[in-house]
Each structure stands twice: as C-alpha cells, then as structure tokens.
Amino acid sequence: xxxxxxxxxxxxxxxxxxxxxxxxxxxxxxxxxxxxxxxxxxxxxxxxxxxxxxxxxxxxxxxxxxxxxxxxxxxxxxxxxxxxxxxxxxxxxxxxxxxxxxxxxxxxxxxxxxxxxxxxxxxxxxxxxxxxxxxxxxxxxxxxxxxxxxxxxxxxxxxxxxxxxxxxxxxxxxxxxxxxxxxxxxxxxxxxxxxxxxxxxxxxxxxxxxxxxxxxxxxxxxxxxxxxxxxxxxxxxxxxxxxxxxxxxxxxxxxxxxxxxxxxxxxxxxxxxxxxxxxxxxxxxxxxxxxxxxxxxxxxxxxxxxxxxxxxxxxxxxxxxxxxxxxxxxxxxxxxxxxxxxxxxxxxxxxxxxxxxxxxxxxxxxxxxxxxxxxxxx
Numbered sequence: 001x002x003x004x005x006x007x008x009x010x011x012x013x014x015x016x017x018x019x020x021x022x023x024x025x026x027x028x029x030x031x032x033x034x035x036x037x038x039x040x041x042x043x044x045x046x047x048x049x050x051x052x053x054x055x056x057x058x059x060x061x062x063x064x065x066x067x068x069x070x071x072x073x074x075x076x077x078x079x080x081x082x083x084x085x086x087x088x089x090x091x092x093x094x095x096x097x098x099x100x101x102x103x104x105x106x107x108x109x110x111x112x113x114x115x116x117x118x119x120x121x122x123x124x125x126x127x128x129x130x131x132x133x134x135x136x137x138x139x140x141x142x143x144x145x146x147x148x149x150x151x152x153x154x155x156x157x158x159x160x161x162x163x164x165x166x167x168x169x170x171x172x173x174x175x176x177x178x179x180x181x182x183x184x185x186x187x188x189x190x191x192x193x194x195x196x197x198x199x200x201x202x203x204x205x206x207x208x209x210x211x212x213x214x215x216x217x218x219x220x221x222x223x224x225x226x227x228x229x230x231x232x233x234x235x236x237x238x239x240x241x242x243x244x245x246x247x248x249x250x251x252x253x254x255x256x257x258x259x260x261x262x263x264x265x266x267x268x269x270x271x272x273x274x275x276x277x278x279x280x281x282x283x284x285x286x287x288x289x290x291x292x293x294x295x296x297x298x299x300x301x302x303x304x305x306x307x308x309x310x311x312x313x314x315x316x317x318x319x320x321x322x323x324x325x326x327x328x329x330x331x332x333x334x335x336x337x338x339x340x341x342x343x344x345x346x347x348x349x350x351x352x353x354x355x356x357x358x359x360x361x362x363x364x365x366x367x368x369x370x371x372x373x374x375x376x377x378x
Contacts, residue, residue: 009083009091012071013041031310039092039233046088047222059222089224093212096228100141100209104182107143108203120367122148127370128263131378133172135255137248137274139179139267141230143203146175155244156199160185162244167251172258176248178240178274180230186214195227197244217242237273252277257284261377262319264293265363269314278318282354290355291319292346292376296362299338303347304358319356321349344369346376 017032031037049067051059070083111118125148128134136145136152146152152175157163167176177184185200187208195214200207207229214227219238231239240249256262256278269275281289293315304312304321337360340347344365346357357376359366366373 009071009073009087010038010042010095013045014038017041036233039095040235042088042092042095043223043225043233046085046092046224049088050085061222089216090212093210093226093228096211096226096230096232097209099232100182100207100230103141104203104207107182110142110144110147117364117367118144118147120364124367124370124373125149127374128377131374132261135172135259136175137252137255138175138177138181139271139274141177141180141182143182149175154181154183154199155247160199160201162197162199162247164247167247176251178231178245178248178252179236180228180245184229186210186227186229195242197229197242236271240273249273253280256281259289260287261289262291263373263377264291264295266295267293269311269318272317275314275318279320282320288353288355290377291357292373293356293358294363294366294373295358295360297337297360299336299341301337301360303335303337303340304349315356319354321351321354321356344372346372 014033017038021030021032032041045067048059048061048065049070051062072080073083073087074080075087121144125134125145134149134152138145146154152173153166153171154175154177155162155164155167157166167174181199182203183199183201184197185207186195186197187200209229211226211228217225217227217239219225219235221235221238223235223238225235225239227242231245240246252274262278262281295311301307304315335347337347340359341361344361346359348358349356359373
C-alpha cells in the first residue's frame with residue numbers, strides 16, 4: 001500500500017493494537033501482535049467495513065458497530081485515498097503471497113545453507129525409523145522434513161495431482177502438509193478447476209499464487225478467506241474445507257488412533273482443531289501412548305507445575321496430564337527450564353499413566369541425542 005514500511009497500512013494496524021494493549025499495564029502478553037493474529041485482525045477490519053463500500057446492508061454487526069476513520073493510503077502510486085475494506089483484503093493477499101515467496105527463497109538455499117542441520121535431522125529421523133513407521137502432520141510450509149526424508153508420501157502423485165487413493169491406502173511413512181506447503185501451486189492452465197492445488201517440486205519455477213486476484217471464500221460468519229495454497233491466520237477449520245486440506249484433516253483421527261507414540265516437534269499447541277483431535281488418547285483403553293515434545297523455552301521459564309501461559313494451557317488441552325503436580329524435576333521437586341537444559345534431559349510428567357516428556361533445548365540440540373529421544377517413545 002506504500003513503499004515506506006514504517007508508514008504502511010499494516011504498520012498502522014500494528015501500532016493501533018500496541019496502543020490498545022498498552023492501556024492495561026498488567027497485560028504483558030503480545031498474543032494480539034502475533035503474525036497470524038494480525039492477519040485475522042485485517043480480515044475482521046474488512047468484514048466490519050465492507051458495507052461502506054458495497055452498501056448492501058448484509059453485515060449483521062452493522063447496526064451496532066461503527067469503525068473509526070481509516071488512514072489515507074497511497075495505493076500503488078495512485079492518489080491518496082481513505083483505506084477501505086477492499087484495501088484490507090488486498091493487503092491480506094499480498095502479505096500471504098510475499099510470505100510464500102520469501103519461504104520458497106529460503107527453501108531453495110536449504111541444502112546449501114543448512115546442510116549440517118539437515119544431516120542431524122536425518123540422523124534423528126533415521127534412528128526413529130528403526131523402531132517406528134513414521135507419519136508427519138506438518139503445519140509448517142517449508143520442505144525441511146522432505147529434505148531429510150525425501151521418500152515420504154505427500155498425497156500427490158508423480159504428475160503433481162492430489163490423489164485420495166494415496167492417503168486412503170492406510171500406509172504410513174508420509175508427510176501431510178495440513179496447512180499447505182511451498183510446493184503447493186495453483187497453476188490453472190489446462191485445468192477446469194481454477195483453484196485446484198497441485199504439487200510443484202521445482203522451487204525454481206514460477207508459482208501461481210495470486211491470492212488477491214482469485215475468488216474469495218466467504219464464510220457465513222462473514223470473514224472472507226483467501227483461495228491460497230496455505231492456511232494462515234485464525235478460523236482454520238473453515239479454511240480446511242478445501243482440498244487437499246480437508247482430506248488430510250479427515251485422516252487425522254485414524255492416524256492418531258493407529259499411532260503407538262506421538263512426537264511433537266516445535267508445535268505451539270495453538271490450533272484448537274488439532275488439540276482436541278489428540279486429547280482422546282487419554283480415554284483410549286486399547287493402548288497407552290508415550291508422548292514426547294521437542295520445543296525451546298527460556299532458561300528462567302518455570303517447569304510444568306508452575307508454568308501458566310498459552311503454551312502450557314494448549315499442551316494440557318492436547319495431551320491432558322492427570323494430577324495437580326504436572327511436571328517432575330530432580331529429586332521430585334519443581335525446577336526451572338535451565339535445570340533440564342544443563343543436564344540435557346527431559347522434564348517428565350509425574351503421573352506415568354499420562355506420560356509426557358518435554359525437551360526444552362530446541363530441535364537442533366535434540367538431534368544430537370537421538371537415543372534419548374527414542375527412549376522417551378518406546
């Protein structure tokens with residue numbers, strides 16, 4: 001919307017939120033300023049202001065809520081104008097496409113810039129393969145897992161078309177990109193479905209994203225979603241109704257049920273549609289699955305017993321831990337994260353009927369200890 005990043009429409013939204021949060025000095029949370037939260041705020045701004053553009057009186061909140069005056073913007077070199085709902089929608093699409101472009105650029109250089117880290121990850125996953133058939137529900141858009149294990153099934157055939165037969169065959173050793181991938185493309189040439197997602201293995205080729213120029217997905221709740229190759233922001237359950245996302249998600253319950261152990265790598269436990277899918281394992285009487293979590297936390301962060309934040313709440317929602325004393329330190333007393341890092345060890349739930357082990361020192365460091373990771377899962 002402007003070439004000056006410090007004076008853009010996106011920055012205006014961000015500054016407004018910061019000012020709003022600062023009015024409560026007790027609120028130290030920056031959750032409203034997270035990238036996905038900002039995207040959803042932009043979508044909501046479009047939703048509550050759309051009547052001013054189309055004057056169709058279809059906004060159910062219109063009789064009750066009036067928006068403040070939006071700033072003037074310079075749209076692609078044109079004359080200054082007041083921002084409106086269409087500008088917020090266009091900005092949303094532009095941001096998502098730019099994000100994909102940046103991640104693809106990083107992925108193209110992955111083998112060159114991160115070869116040592118990829119080798120470590122490959123060693124860790126190969127170690128796990130000695131005891132398990134692997135399956136990945138990948139929420140990242142990058143291709144790191146596929147670089148480490150290129151033989152994993154993705155649900156797309158050799159021609160790049162999505163094939164349900166691949167994911168319904170019951171086989172493991174897969175990587176399903178539930179929220180999209182840098183390899184997802186919407187090349188509409190020679191296709192009857194303009195928004196059909198295909199697999200493009202060549203990251204050096206031209207991708208057809210163009211989120212803004214495509215038809216939008218309008219929910220009955222009034223939030224417009226992009227026809228994008230990735231799922232971003234909030235209200236992901238609505239966005240998952242498209243292929244291949246819907247087929248991936250429909251497989252999730254079966255895959256969790258079939259699993260013998262579960263490893264979370266870098267998951268923030270912030271997606272409720274996924275959290276609730278996992279929580280049933282605490283009620284399953286057919287098997288007791290061990291759960292390990294690989295994450296990173298600050299040295300002075302409290303362990304599970306005293307940690308109270310969105311991450312620990314999400315963990316408890318996903319993998320409920322029975323008992324008042326959630327975590328176990330050394331000598332069965334609570335410890336801060338630094339203790340576990342210094343000993344290169346996990347924090348473990350006290351109640352072994354609901355086993356959870358948490359590694360706080362990040363994935364790269366965890367890759368140096370594949371035997372420790374495997375031990376927590378078998």
